Amino acid sequence: MFINRLSTQKKLFIMFLIVALVPLLTLGIISYLQSSKVVNGKLANYNHFAGEKIKTQLDQILVDMYYGSSAIQQYLADSTAVNLRHQEPKTYSDFKEMNNLERLLQAHKKSNIRGIYVITSSGYFYGGYDFKFDLFKKQEIWKRSVWSGNPSIGIYQPTHYKDNNPKHVLGLIVPLKYSYGVLNNGYLLIETDVDDLFELMKVLEKDLHSRIEIKNELGQSLYHSTSKEAARKDDIIWKEQTNINNWNVEIRVPRDKFYQSSRVIFKIVLIGIGISFLLASMLSFIFSNQFTKKILNLKFAIDEVSKGIFDTKLSIHTKDEIGKLSFHFNRMVDKIKQLMEEIKQKELMKREAEMKAIHYQINPHLLFNTLNTIQWKARLDGNKEIGQMLLHLSKVLEGNLNFSIELISIKEELEAIEHFLVIQRLRYGDHFNFHLVMDEKLSNGLIPRMTLQPMLENIFFHAFEDGEGIIELEILESGEYFRLSLKDNGKGMSQDKLNTLFTRPEDNVRGGIGLYNVKQKFQIYFGKDFLIRADSVLTQGTFITISWPKRWRDTRG
Amino acid sequence: MKKKRIWFSLLVAVFVLVMSACSSNNSSGDGKKDGKTILRFATWDTGDTLKIQQDIAKEFEKENKDVKVQVEAYGDGFDQKIAASFGAKNPPDVMYMWDFTTYHQSLEPLDSYVEKDPDIKMDDFYEGLFNYSKVDKKLYGMPAGFSTMVVYYNKKLFDQYNIPYPQEGWTWDEFLESAKKLTDKSKKQYGFSVTSEPDTYDLQSLVWSNGGSFISDDGKQIDGVMNSPETIEAIQLYGDMVKDGIAVLTGGKNQQSASDIFKSGKLGMLISGIWPIQGYKDAKVDFGTVMMPSFGSKPVKGLISSSSISIAKDSKQKELAWKFVKFYSSEKAIKMRTADLPVRKSVVAETKVMEDALYKPFYTMLENATNTPAFLLNKNWNEVNRNLSAAINAVMLGQNGKPLFDKAVKDSEKYLSK
Numbered sequence: 001m002f003i004n005r006l007s008t009q010k011k012l013f014i015m016f017l018i019v020a021l022v023p024l025l026t027l028g029i030i031s032y033l034q035s036s037k038v039v040n041g042k043l044a045n046y047n048h049f050a051g052e053k054i055k056t057q058l059d060q061i062l063v064d065m066y067y068g069s070s071a072i073q074q075y076l077a078d079s080t081a082v083n084l085r086h087q088e089p090k091t092y093s094d095f096k097e098m099n100n101l102e103r104l105l106q107a108h109k110k111s112n113i114r115g116i117y118v119i120t121s122s123g124y125f126y127g128g129y130d131f132k133f134d135l136f137k138k139q140e141i142w143k144r145s146v147w148s149g150n151p152s153i154g155i156y157q158p159t160h161y162k163d164n165n166p167k168h169v170l171g172l173i174v175p176l177k178y179s180y181g182v183l184n185n186g187y188l189l190i191e192t193d194v195d196d197l198f199e200l201m202k203v204l205e206k207d208l209h210s211r212i213e214i215k216n217e218l219g220q221s222l223y224h225s226t227s228k229e230a231a232r233k234d235d236i237i238w239k240e241q242t243n244i245n246n247w248n249v250e251i252r253v254p255r256d257k258f259y260q261s262s263r264v265i266f267k268i269v270l271i272g273i274g275i276s277f278l279l280a281s282m283l284s285f286i287f288s289n290q291f292t293k294k295i296l297n298l299k300f301a302i303d304e305v306s307k308g309i310f311d312t313k314l315s316i317h318t319k320d321e322i323g324k325l326s327f328h329f330n331r332m333v334d335k336i337k338q339l340m341e342e343i344k345q346k347e348l349m350k351r352e353a354e355m356k357a358i359h360y361q362i363n364p365h366l367l368f369n370t371l372n373t374i375q376w377k378a379r380l381d382g383n384k385e386i387g388q389m390l391l392h393l394s395k396v397l398e399g400n401l402n403f404s405i406e407l408i409s410i411k412e413e414l415e416a417i418e419h420f421l422v423i424q425r426l427r428y429g430d431h432f433n434f435h436l437v438m439d440e441k442l443s444n445g446l447i448p449r450m451t452l453q454p455m456l457e458n459i460f461f462h463a464f465e466d467g468e469g470i471i472e473l474e475i476l477e478s479g480e481y482f483r484l485s486l487k488d489n490g491k492g493m494s495q496d497k498l499n500t501l502f503t504r505p506e507d508n509v510r511g512g513i514g515l516y517n518v519k520q521k522f523q524i525y526f527g528k529d530f531l532i533r534a535d536s537v538l539t540q541g542t543f544i545t546i547s548w549p550k551r552w553r554d555t556r557g
Numbered sequence: 558m559k560k561k562r563i564w565f566s567l568l569v570a571v572f573v574l575v576m577s578a579c580s581s582n583n584s585s586g587d588g589k590k591d592g593k594t595i596l597r598f599a600t601w602d603t604g605d606t607l608k609i610q611q612d613i614a615k616e617f618e619k620e621n622k623d624v625k626v627q628v629e630a631y632g633d634g635f636d637q638k639i640a641a642s643f644g645a646k647n648p649p650d651v652m653y654m655w656d657f658t659t660y661h662q663s664l665e666p667l668d669s670y671v672e673k674d675p676d677i678k679m680d681d682f683y684e685g686l687f688n689y690s691k692v693d694k695k696l697y698g699m700p701a702g703f704s705t706m707v708v709y710y711n712k713k714l715f716d717q718y719n720i721p722y723p724q725e726g727w728t729w730d731e732f733l734e735s736a737k738k739l740t741d742k743s744k745k746q747y748g749f750s751v752t753s754e755p756d757t758y759d760l761q762s763l764v765w766s767n768g769g770s771f772i773s774d775d776g777k778q779i780d781g782v783m784n785s786p787e788t789i790e791a792i793q794l795y796g797d798m799v800k801d802g803i804a805v806l807t808g809g810k811n812q813q814s815a816s817d818i819f820k821s822g823k824l825g826m827l828i829s830g831i832w833p834i835q836g837y838k839d840a841k842v843d844f845g846t847v848m849m850p851s852f853g854s855k856p857v858k859g860l861i862s863s864s865s866i867s868i869a870k871d872s873k874q875k876e877l878a879w880k881f882v883k884f885y886s887s888e889k890a891i892k893m894r895t896a897d898l899p900v901r902k903s904v905v906a907e908t909k910v911m912e913d914a915l916y917k918p919f920y921t922m923l924e925n926a927t928n929t930p931a932f933l934l935n936k937n938w939n940e941v942n943r944n945l946s947a948a949i950n951a952v953m954l955g956q957n958g959k960p961l962f963d964k965a966v967k968d969s970e971k972y973l974s975k
Contacts, residue, residue: 088810090954092961095754095947109637125810129754130633133811162814164603164632 009292016284024276032269036262043208043261047238050204051251054212055240057197061112062244065153065172065190068108068116075104076118076176076183084182088124101126114158114169114193118176121185135160136189145173145187153245155214155222158191166193201225209257217246294322301329310337342527350524368394389426395419396453407525409553410475410482411443417452424460428467437474445475445482446551448521454514455486455544463490463542481547489541498536522548593625594874596881597649599642600628601635606896613890617881624877648869650878651885654690654698655865658936661692665868668696670879677883681901685926689933690865698865699886702897704830705859705922706762708732708850712843714739714746714825723826723847725921729794732826732850736803739825748825750818751795753809754950757942758860758930760792765858765928766851767791771945776934779969783945784962791852792949793958800955819844830862831897831919848918859926864897898923937972944968 006014089098105116105127117127125133136142139160145152151174158169169191178184201212205225213224236258240249297314304312310333314326371394378386396419414436421434452473459471472487493501502519515534522530526548536542600610607630614626629649631638636656642648643663654660671677682700690698708723715722718738723731736748752759757771764770769788772779782788798804805824807815816833818824820840828849837844851857866885868878884890891899892908898919899905910916932938948961 090951091956092947092951092964095950096944099943099947123811129808129810131810 007292008295009288012288012291013281013284016288017280020280020284021277024273024280028269028273032262032266036265039261039265040259043258044236047208047210047236047251047253050200050208050210051238051240051249054197054201054204054214054251055242055249057200058214058247058249059242059244061170061192061194061197062153062242062247064110064113065170065192066244068110068113068190069172069174069188072104072108072116072118072188073174073176076188077178098126102128108190112193112196114166114191115161115189116191117189118183119187119189120182127189130162130164132160132162139171141171141173145175149175151175153216155194166195168194168198170194204251208251208253209260210251210253213248213250213252215248215250219248222247294318294326298322298326298329301326301333305333305336310340346524346527349520353520353524367397371397385426389423392419392422392426396423406449407446407551408449409443410438410445410447413447413449413452414438414443416450417456420453420456424456424467428460431466431468432464433470435470435472437472437476439476442475442477442482444553446553447482447484447548448518448525451518451521451546452484452486454518458514459486459488459490459542462493463488465491469541477550478547480550482550483545483547485543485545487541487543492536492538492540492542494538498534501534502532518546522546591625593623594877595625595627596651596874596877597627597629598881599631599635599639599649599652601631601633601653602896603630603632609894609896613885613893616889616893617884620884621880626881643869643871646871648871650872650874651866651868651881653701653864654867655863656932657690657692657697657865658932658938660867661695661697663870664697665870665872665875665878666695666697667699667868667879667882670882671696674879674883677886681903682886683900683902683923685861685923686863686865686900688929689861689863690867692933698867699882700900701864701866701885702891702894703861703863703900703923704832704897705861705919705926706759706828706830707846707848707918707922708826708828709819709833709837710826710845710847711819711822711824712845713822722845723850725848725918727847727850729850729852733798733803736798736825737801740803742802744823746823746825747803747805747818749798749804750807750815750824750827751799751804751953752815753806753812753953754946755808755953757945757949758862758932760795760949761928761930762849762858762860762922762926763794764788764791765860766849766855768852768855770928771931772934772938772941774929774934776931777973779941779973780966783969784959784966789958789962792952792962796952796955796958799953806953831916834915835896846915846918848921857922857925858928859922859924860928860930861923861926863900935973940972941969 084094084097084101089095101118105118108116115127115131117125117131119125119133123133125131136158139156139158141152141154141156144154151172153170153172155168155170157167158165158171171189171191174188176183176186176188201223204210205212211225211227211231214222216222231252232254234255235252236255237253238251240251241247242249301312301314312333314330316323316326316330371390375387375390375394378384378390396416424432456471459469460467463469470489472485474483474485474487476483501515504516519532522532530546530548532544532546534542534544598610598614600607602610607628610630611628614628618624618626635653639648639652639660643660648663654664657664671679677699683703686700686703687696690696690700710723712722715735720735720738723735732749739748740746761771764787767787767790769782769785769791771783771788773782795804799806805818807813807818815824815827815829816836819827820837820842822842834846849857849859866882868875868882872878886900888901888904888907891901891904898916899908899910905911905920911920932942935941944965948958948965951961952958
């Protein structure tokens with residue numbers, strides 16, 4: 001698997017990142033989806049509400065205007081109420097009539113109605129002083145109504161007031177048709193200030209980037225937002241229709257503008273995730289790096305040790321598992337180093353011994369041939385005793401001169417000392433006693449070659465005077481070890497002598513090398529895993545014990 | 558543990574980031590905006606004069622950092638809007654006011670505020686101004702600015718016809734003589750302008766100066782007052798000038814305004830308040846002002862057009878409103894009101910406005926403004942006024958005044974009987 005090929009650091013890094021990113025992304029996506037849903041929903045509601053509000057306002061204005069116009073027309077049609085003459089008012093009653101009409105018009109002037117005027121065919125008008133009829137005649141709506149003879153309604157910019165001209169008015173002109181009277185062929189004009197409505201639409205256009213269009217029932221545009229961008233098919237559109245006149249109010253928001261808010265949210269979430277991602281990467285890198293660096297250090301240390309560099313030491317900073325591991329590693333390296341040192345020492349000793357052996361090697365053939373010749377000579381001369389002695393000596397020497405150091409069975413070793421003892425018996429006669437205590441089954445146990453003979457030799461040369469004494473050899477098992485004890489009742493030795501018994505003698509001092517050799521042999525085979533000790537009491541005797549690990553001759557081969 | 562805390566705070570940070578992006582804190586409290594108390598102030602002014610009101614409001618805000626003055630410019634719709642807001646019990650805290658007879662029941666009497674606030678220095682105001690803002694001897698408004706009516710004359714035209722400039726203490730005879738000389742119909746040039754459908758209020762100074770009146774001083778009688786020879790004679794004076802062709806009718810429907818004709822140099826004299834003076838200066842008309850002429854030996858009477866400022870009875874912050882009213886009547890604010898005349902003697906003395914020949918006649922007329930206007934004397938004056946207005950309008954067109962005024966009196970008597 002791919003993941004298995006990655007380094008631990010990368011694995012850890014990836015793991016931490018996943019642990020951080022999964023909840024992060026989930027949270028980010030959820031909060032984005034939720035909040036953009038809320039925002040878009042609200043925006044849509046707001047747009048819908050705005051469209052409805054424009055529609056309602058338009059409806060209200062139109063209702064007011066139509067209602068006002070019909071109420072005024074009803075009043076004007078009542079011949080008993082209106083006695084206007086075919087001229088400007090001149091008399092007291094004219095002025096009173098005018099007054100009444102003006103009051104009627106005033107009464108219909110709701111707060112946002114800019115003006116209500118009754119314009120006679122002569123151009124004289126009722127409804128206030130700040131109206132400039134000359135200028136109004138230039139308005140498109142007036143021309144349209146005069147030309148068609150029908151009521152006209154429209155949104156336009158008034159310029160015909162002496163002051164306080166609103167920016168936009170919704171105007172309604174109704175031609176008056178009466179059978180008689182001054183008002184026949186006159187016009188009723190109602191204009192409503194729609195600046196508030198336009199202000200509302202401006203706010204909408206600005207706030208929502210929406211484009212508003214108001215069309216009359218014939219589909220002619222009464223108002224549309226000025227915009228450089230063309231309407232597009234994917235624009236989001238809300239439509240409202242006024243109850244009066246069936247005017248259409250259309251609010252159109254470009255798709256990208258409508259989703260602008262949710263895009264902003266998206267960006268913020270993205271930035272948030274980005275920042276967190278960076279932080280997460282940094283932290284997981286630092287952490288995994290620190291963690292794996294320790295492991296890597298350990299690995300490098302192991303590599304070095306495996307190359308044989310035992311001076312490697314790990315510095316320990318923490319008490320965690322890696323710290324403990326490093327500690328144990330250091331201890332292990334120390335131990336190995338020590339063991340290696342020992343092995344080296346052993347090898348050195350072995351080589352030295354072999355070298356020394358070679359050094360002492362006299363050509364054995366020469367020696368044996370010479371001994372043989374002497375033996376034959378003795379036999380020919382009829383001296384059986386010398387012949388016997390030489391036979392046993394050659395046997396002893398045979399063992400002694402076999403310099404290949406090896407373990408031999410206890411039985412073989414005992415045979416070797418048997419020859420030695422025969423020689424000694426020929427030499428001293430039966431003045432000494434040798435007792436061997438050993439279980440027969442131990443005869444296959446292993447012991448370094450030529451270890452007993454030097455000890456016996458030592459007894460004969462140093463302990464016994466004139467070969468008199470008792471030698472007791474006991475070999476037995478003791479747990480995992482063989483134990484050999486050699487006891488004599490000779491003259492014993494001083495403590496000083498005892499202390500130097502197993503040490504390497506000065507080169508020029510002859511003799512005394514035997515016991516040192518014995519110890520060396522054991523050391524070569526068993527390292528430190530053996531015990532050799534000697535006790536002695538002057539005039540009483542010496543007691544030597546040796547313990548060494550149990551090994552057996554392979555009797556199968 | 559440490560690691561976990563880092564991730565947790567990270568998530569929290571992201572969460573907070575996202576959430577804060579979604580919410581916005583729009584809090585709108587009642588009567589408060591940006592932690593400031595809102596004081597509503599309604600005015601009928603528009604254009605440059607509105608600008609002056611707004612500047613005064615800003616000055617007030619500077620001195621009261623926790624207040625935002627919301628200037629509501631009602632313009633032409635002032636009466637409708639103020640009446641509607643009173644009816645809805647949601648009026649502006651402070652407003653311009655002149656028609657105290659109609660609205661005083663919705664206004665807060667100011668006497669107690671004046672009494673406990675000696676800083677206001679009532680002695681510093683021209684006494685006559687308070688007549689206009691008192692109903693039943695209770696004070697409902699503090700004067701903010703005023704004007705009286707004077708005669709504006711075109712010096713260039715006077716020079717052209719070798720007519721001496723009018724002087725203080727002149728008479729209507731001298732006025733008529735000058736007007737006759739200044740008229741040249743071939744040039745469409747006239748000596749005087751008469752408003753074709755005048756506001757009866759403005760004509761009261763003329764009537765008083767001739768010893769007449771529209772209503773008896775106790776406000777209970779019009780017969781023998783409104784149709785008295787003195788009243789009719791005064792009004793007829795204007796109508797006759799039109800009939801004789803030495804005055805032009807202005808200001809009616811499809812008619813030019815007197816100001817426009819005066820600016821174009823085709824009008825010798827016109828009667829007006831302080832309001833157009835800056836416009837004439839800007840139009841570089843070489844003009845002078847003089848007090849109204851007298852009817853022979855009879856004393857000239859002045860009429861005040863005043864702007865007062867009042868507190869609504871339903872205002873929820875009357876103390877703050879009073880603070881604003883006080884500021885509005887303070888020397889500092891009055892000095893800023895350059896569109897009408899200072900109401901404080903101390904400001905007049907300091908700015909030396911009286912020493913300016915163009916402004917002096919307004920104060921001369923103010924000193925003579927001792928009569929009480931008709932609308933303050935009877936609460937049904939508006940109904941009476943409609944008939945009076947019809948009569949006067951007809952007179953202005955050259956008709957005989959006597960029967961018209963008799964008819965107006967007859968038609969109006971019913972409004973006076975209790």
